Amino acid sequence: MERATNSLVNTAQAVPxxxxxxxxxxxxxxxxxxxxxxxxxxxxxxxxFFTDDAFYRVIARxxxxxxxxxxxxxxxxxxxxxxxxxxxxxxxxxxxxxxxxQISMVRVLGEVDGLITAEASYVxxxxxxxxxxxxxxxxRYKDVFVQDADGTLLxxxxxxxxxxxVVPNCVVYPV
Numbered sequence: 001m002e003r004a005t006n007s008l009v010n011t012a013q014a015v016p017x018x019x020x021x022x023x024x025x026x027x028x029x030x031x032x033x034x035x036x037x038x039x040x041x042x043x044x045x046x047x048x049f050f051t052d053d054a055f056y057r058v059i060a061r062x063x064x065x066x067x068x069x070x071x072x073x074x075x076x077x078x079x080x081x082x083x084x085x086x087x088x089x090x091x092x093x094x095x096x097x098x099x100x101x102q103i104s105m106v107r108v109l110g111e112v113d114g115l116i117t118a119e120a121s122y123v124x125x126x127x128x129x130x131x132x133x134x135x136x137x138x139x140r141y142k143d144v145f146v147q148d149a150d151g152t153l154l155x156x157x158x159x160x161x162x163x164x165x166v167v168p169n170c171v172v173y174p175v
Contacts, residue, residue: 019111024108056073101124115146121140122137124175
């Protein structure tokens, strides 16, 4: 997926202004729904934001820039996403927590052969019920979307590239 993303990155000027504006609005709505779903703790519904062959990875910026594949979380295909969501909701043990996403700087990068590339910045706060809220991650989403027949955007690929190389001892929820 990395090769497909890289070939589309610098093509924003090729997307007509009206289409970029349309996609920007769709991306804004997508991110609002995505954040609300995760912030409400509905991890099993989070899976519905992805295509069947989706690729999802949470990776440190150093590794991403060096082309190293190792990340905190990696799911290749909707089956792995479903497994991850099920484990979080039903089998893993962790302290109760709340997360809050702030997503901004959404930008359409290109559109080629039905694949829409985009980026957005994110800030993720986490609150453990017995501790003050803290900053969990700051980073950017590097995305490839497809638009289904009814106009809905679905993620074909999402890299959540976080800036810090130091992470808490556990990242429970998807980013």
